[in-house]
Amino acid sequence: MEKLGASALSDAELLAILIGSGSVKEDAVTLMKRLLADCHPVLANATILAVCHNHPSNSVKPSKKDDQLTEHIKKGCDIMRILFLDHVIITDGNYYSYHEEGRC
Numbered sequence: 001m002e003k004l005g006a007s008a009l010s011d012a013e014l015l016a017i018l019i020g021s022g023s024v025k026e027d028a029v030t031l032m033k034r035l036l037a038d039c040h041p042v043l044a045n046a047t048i049l050a051v052c053h054n055h056p057s058n059s060v061k062p063s064k065k066d067d068q069l070t071e072h073i074k075k076g077c078d079i080m081r082i083l084f085l086d087h088v089i090i091t092d093g094n095y096y097s098y099h100e101e102g103r104c
Contacts, residue, residue: 004053008046015046049077052088060089060096070098 008015051073062070070087077084086099098104 002053002056004051006049006051009048010045011047046080046082048083048085049073050085050088052086052090054090058091058094060091060094062089062096062098067103070104074104 003019005017005019007017066087066089073087074084076082084104086097086104088098089096
């Protein structure tokens with residue numbers, strides 16, 4: 001089961017840590033869209049956003065859906081004037097950071 005999280009921050013404080021998990025049929029893209037839609041009031045006051053999700057397969061390689069999700073979140077953050085800090089994929093003992101790879 002994929003799990004995900006998002007941290008929304010303002011210049012001075014952590015506004016929210018959002019966590020969600022889905023069923024076997026829901027992937028991180030679906031979950032993240034639902035989670036971010038539900039927290040619109042929090043994001044209205046945010047200046048920084050970082051998101052993460054796990055890959056139960058233990059592969060840190062981003063999927064095409066991961067890449068598309070990252071691009072959609074970045075575009076949304078640009079519109080809302082929020083710094084999209086990173087999208088991190090977590091596995092057991094490893095991770096992939098879009099920011100560290102220069103893709104965010």
